[in-house]
Amino acid sequence: MTDGELNQFRESLLNWFRTYQRTLPWRSNRDPYRIWISEIMLQQTRVATVIPYYEKFLARFPNVKSLAEAPQDEVLRLWSGLGYYSRARNMQKAAQQIVAKHGGEFRHTREEVLALSGIGEYTAAAILSIAFDEQLAVLDGNVARVLARLGAIRGDLREPKRWRQLQLSADLLLAPESPGDWNQAMMELGATVCSPRSPQCLLCPVAQFCQGRRLGIAESLPEKRKKRATVAVQLMSVVLLDSNSNALLLPPPTATTKNKADDHVPSLVSKMWHFPTIAAPKASANALREFLQSELRMKKTASLKPELLTEVRHTVTYRAISVAAYLVRVKQLPKIAEAKSVSLLDTLALSISNLTRKIARNALHHLSARR
Numbered sequence: 001m002t003d004g005e006l007n008q009f010r011e012s013l014l015n016w017f018r019t020y021q022r023t024l025p026w027r028s029n030r031d032p033y034r035i036w037i038s039e040i041m042l043q044q045t046r047v048a049t050v051i052p053y054y055e056k057f058l059a060r061f062p063n064v065k066s067l068a069e070a071p072q073d074e075v076l077r078l079w080s081g082l083g084y085y086s087r088a089r090n091m092q093k094a095a096q097q098i099v100a101k102h103g104g105e106f107r108h109t110r111e112e113v114l115a116l117s118g119i120g121e122y123t124a125a126a127i128l129s130i131a132f133d134e135q136l137a138v139l140d141g142n143v144a145r146v147l148a149r150l151g152a153i154r155g156d157l158r159e160p161k162r163w164r165q166l167q168l169s170a171d172l173l174l175a176p177e178s179p180g181d182w183n184q185a186m187m188e189l190g191a192t193v194c195s196p197r198s199p200q201c202l203l204c205p206v207a208q209f210c211q212g213r214r215l216g217i218a219e220s221l222p223e224k225r226k227k228r229a230t231v232a233v234q235l236m237s238v239v240l241l242d243s244n245s246n247a248l249l250l251p252p253p254t255a256t257t258k259n260k261a262d263d264h265v266p267s268l269v270s271k272m273w274h275f276p277t278i279a280a281p282k283a284s285a286n287a288l289r290e291f292l293q294s295e296l297r298m299k300k301t302a303s304l305k306p307e308l309l310t311e312v313r314h315t316v317t318y319r320a321i322s323v324a325a326y327l328v329r330v331k332q333l334p335k336i337a338e339a340k341s342v343s344l345l346d347t348l349a350l351s352i353s354n355l356t357r358k359i360a361r362n363a364l365h366h367l368s369a370r371r
């Protein structure tokens with residue numbers, strides 16, 4: 001592109017963005033805290049899903065200090081349903097770092113922002129450019145797809161060498177006078193016009209500069225990544241219920257509380273309070289009894305009658321996970337350090353994952369149907 005074309009390209013995209021941008025709650029002002037929360041929530045999550053979570057979260061934690069001081073359980077409860085809970089934990093940790101090191105104020109330098117928990121290159125560039133107009137170009141999957149189509153770039157975009165080249169292209173295109181608007185314009189173009197499956201080139205403000213369109217290959221870009229083969233994983237979860245309708249929950253795994261009972265699977269299932277879970281080649285009542293005996297130290301398991309509640313399927317990266325959930329009624333819950341006994345109904349009010357919630361709901365439904 002000549003300098004003249006580059007200027008025209010920038011002008012076309014910025015004008016389009018300033019005219020047609022969607023009204024989104026985090027665009028109402030340039031508060032770095034609000035931008036930061038939105039960027040973290042939007043990672044791997046659609047805009048429409050994020051909006052109600054964002055509004056509730058901001059209503060409860062309107063600034064860095066309120067987030068830093070909140071009980072972690074409350075932060076996770078407001079996050080519950082968005083998934084990838086490490087994002088919420090890291091965000092709170094970063095809020096505490098900002099309060100402790102910078103008196104609750106966001107710093108303007110890339111290095112200081114990158115030093116915060118859970119903030120990588122993309123998020124740092126997004127916050128600093130949008131809030132403070134720092135000249136940092138964002139590059140995420142959305143922007144990479146637009147760049148690949150504009151430049152007709154083939155191959156796996158996530159290969160480190162190609163990703164670095166894309167970052168250089170993003171840096172070169174960045175409008176130096178308006179980096180915040182520019183980054184948002186690139187992201188908006190990827191989200192609304194240059195969409196993954198069917199780019200709407202007829203509506204595109206920069207179609208005249210697009211090599212992919214000119215060559216007729218825009219829709220086939222970016223080329224598919226080589227997929228890792230899917231691995232099937234079978235798990236069993238058990239709702240142990242005593243005669244007072246209390247269930248046993250195991251804690252989120254940490255270096256000190258990691259429980260032998262399910263130390264090989266919780267990261268696949270949940271990093272929050274969860275029902276005891278094991279991996280088994282095949283779900284069966286016998287395998288479950290063995291687990292209760294060997295790992296939870298329960299006695300006379302032969303007389304227990306596991307009732308199958310539901311089979312839940314979900315996918316974590318390349319693993320296709322199937323979780324068979326059982327209900328086992330016992331007189332007394334086993335004594336396990338760090339575990340807690342909670343009324344089954346009350347588990348729904350805890351910060352638990354969607355999977356654990358689904359199992360608890362199934363157990364409640366199963367019990368009420370038996371009455």
Ligand code: SF4
Nearest residue numbers: 194201204207210218
């Ligand atoms: Fe994307 Fe089409 Fe615009 Fe190229 S012309 S950037 S493929 S929408």
